[in-house]
Amino acid sequence: MTLLSARGLRKTYGRGDALVRAVDDVSLDVEAGETVAIMGPSGCGKSTLLHLLGGLDRPDAGTVVLAGQHVDQLGERGLARMRRDSVGFVFQAFHLMDELTAVENVELPALLAGRPPRTARKHALELLARTGLADRAKFLPSALSGGQRQRVAVARALANDPVIVLADEPTGNLDSAATLEMLRLFEDLHQAGQTLVIVTHDSRIAATADRLISMRDGAFIDETRLTGGTTGGLARLAGLDD
């Protein structure tokens, strides 16, 4: 079943000679439970594409349908609700609130969705346990390592049980050990049936996906269906396991 479908997406910045085609006529289908990696050099438009897919930005042209909902036709309020209820974002820079503890960061989307505080806290603690951070729940981000912060960010992305998680360079700021931790976490999510779209320029991360799409100058140039993403042993395949 196609969960996410994008057709003819375009996004440009600037005018005249300074015109930049960040996303240029991109079409994409993502099946439920699938992990798709989008890979390309810096500035090729992959982050912009992710923002368009998740309703963080609006395309100049094209359509995006997520779980039957036309994202490009939604108003600001509708987009906010969609981001809140259907999409989980993981950013390269983590984007955690520095003044909130790990568990407070994770429960925030649920509170913003109007969930009761106790339910939100309980679910946040479960998610932190699932990401291996049960003992770090009351730590501030400044007291966590980069890998731990990114796992908190992943837990936060899952707070409202989204239909899809969009990760933008999730290992871009991490060392090898932390990257391995993230690989395992994404593998767990994948096996649990979570749909994932991961933007990366790290081939080791890309190798863990079901499908790898290469992007350059705003357009898809290649698409490869991989097996590693669904057969386990991903870290070994990526050359990161001990």
Next chain:
Amino acid sequence: MGRLLLISRLALRDLRHRPVEAVLVVLAITAATATLALGLVLRGVAAGPSYEQTRAATAGPDAVATNVPAAGLGGVLDQARKAGAVAVGGPYPVAGVVMRANGYTAGVTAEGRDPGLGAVDRPLVTSGTWVRPGGVVVERSFAVALGLRVGEQVTLDGHSYRVTGTAVTAASPPYPETGFMATPAGVGDSPGLVWLTRADTISLATPARPLTYTVDVRTPDPAALAGPAGFNGPWTSWQAISAQDAKEISNEQLVLDVGGWLLGLLAIASVGVLVGGRLAEQTRRVGLLKAAGAAPGLVAATLLAEYLALALCAAVIGLAVGRLTAPMLTSFSFFAGLSAKPAQPPLTAQTVGVVAGVAVAVAVVSTLVPALRAARTPTVRALADAARQPKRHALATRLSARLPVPLLLGLRLAARRPRRSLLNAATVAITVTTVVTVLIYHAAKGQPPPGMTVVAGAPPANPMSQVMTVLTVVLVVLAAVNAIFTAWATVLDGRYPAALARALGTTPRQLTAGLSASQLLPALPGGIIGVPAGIGLYAAVSNGGGLTLPPVAWLVAVVLAVLLAVALLTAIPARIGAGHPVVGVLQSEAA
């Protein structure tokens, strides 16, 4: 020389590159310096005109007998002779009549005078000419209250007269304190004072309202009149008139003094908000300059030069605004009834020094602190503005989790910057304190003491109330400017958490409401504190006078109105803040 040139060029280029920001900085510092200048100038009015000046300028009497019936005149003159009077003015005929002018109806005492002035009580004509047939000279503070000018027509008991002049006298306190002296019946408790020719005054007398007389005397030992000293009955000593004047003047000066302090406190709050906002922006800018290869010393000097220029500009404008605004608070007061010109607020070297000093201090703190901080901070951390981390407030975080989304966002945004929230609360508290004090004053004035009568349609007889009203307007305007600056600082500072909240699914409307709530939440306790503070301030400055509280509904309405004003004033910055592009903000924070 080369270094100075480089610093000047860098500073000038930055100002030209960001003119809007430069104008905003000048406006913000101007608001603070103008407030401070106004407060200081008003405090300097303490040495205003006095009764003694008027007494010297008008050959003021040592004692005055008023409202003396014709039958009692002999006795009064005999009394003066026995007391050793060395000069006598009068007896002057006085008619109690009703004057209509400029839409007002007022009781007046019309005193009959000769065209030539005598040795005692020579009213000082401040505009126009002295009495002549068919003309009326109006006591100056009464003329100010009526809005009367020379050449205008008035009626006295239906007879038309032309205003030939205005004058001041020491034989009576200025309007509206004229009722302090004995006055003819039927003219109310605060009659105005006018002078006519003797013939015109006599023509106004009726059998129902016969003439009474005024007698002024000079004595060999005026100081001895402080006690009974042989005068009683209709007599009023110059000391009694002086004391009444001094009481009214000190009341007005007390209002100006308290107003000056409140304005000064608001100025401090403005400066606090301003400096806090600048600190946040400059740390990052210092990081940028350092990354471009500038040494910390050069960076600090460049920023300082830039901000000193802007701050000194703002200081000059602020002083001018304060100086020009101050006369509005003193020109139509009781002072008009005294011989000196309405108190001209002094602009002393001390005031100029303090205002310029504050402006320079704002510039120095806004630039040197972040420059020094950034000089000690690695460039990368300075670029990330790591020197200014938000505060964690565990209790606010826990409490906010139970609140609706806008309040959750508002409480957390307010808790991130507790000092700014405190300044916000202080601004609202000062505003509510002022309004409550004025309300109590009016509640007390709205209930005249037993036996008092007021002529229907009388002109405004309360210069202190006018001073309070103008002071309140100035305070409220400045508080409004403060509210906008505070909201704007919160919006700028909260760009990142706001963008993150939107990325996590907060709607623009929820975010707008949240940003407004971040201003309203500190404003609420500020408003509530302002009510008892206003009552306390009034009790403290009323010298133990009776405290008549306005209805509780009024006090609640004041707090609600101020909160509503804060909500409206912060709505536009909040709406702009909620509209910042999410991706752009998150990417700039990640950079």
